[in-house]
Every structure is written in structure tokens, then in C-alpha cells.
Amino acid sequence: MADQTDDLAARACVPCRGGVPALTQAEIEPLLARLSGWQVVEGHHLSKEYDFDDFVSALDFVNRVGAVAESEGHHPDVYLAWGKVRLDIWTHKIDGLTASDFFFAAKADREL
Secondary structure (H helix, E strand, O other): OHHHHHHHHOOOOOOOOOOOOOOOHHHHHHHHOOOOOOEEEOOOEEEEEEEOOOHHHHHHHHHHHHHHHHHHOOOOEEEEEOOEEEEEEOEOOOOEOOHHHHHHHHHHHHOO
């Protein structure tokens, strides 16, 4: 599994300018199988919750993911609470999933 996730994480997120279709369920399934612990919610976005021992560890993770988001130009919705972080990822321009969302999910996991 790690090799497949690393392969996704090595891919660059491509900015979406709109006008492209969201991935179909058939296109989503093989990409999702290469990630660990991520869920597709209502065919619309990826979601994963991470657990940490304390607030500071969770915040550090959020800051690392934020730096990746800035460098990739691909920004998740981030929810931070004591000992928990949830990331929701989708391509806002098309209001659905693209391959870049899966690339970003793998990059986020690499920040643990």
C-alpha cells in the first residue's frame, strides 16, 4: 500500500480551471484503493479524520498540510479540534473530484 500511496504523492496537483467533468465512480474506485483511511462522501469529496495525542500535535500537522496546500495550489477544508484533524478535499471549480484530489490526499498522509 505504501508504494501505491507514495506514487500518488509524487504526482503534482494540476490547477483546475473548470469545464472538466468530475471523476466517475468507476474512475474514483482505483484511486481510492491506493489510499488508506480515506472515504468518498456522496461521490463529492474525500474525507479523513486523523487522531493526535494533543492539540499541539494536531496543529503542527495542520501547519504542515497547509504548507503543502500552498505549494501545490490545492487547498483542503481543514477542521481542527483537540487531538483531531479532519481534511475534506475536492476540486471547488467543478464541485467534485479530480485526480489531483487523490494526489493531495496522499501528500497529506505523508505529513504524518
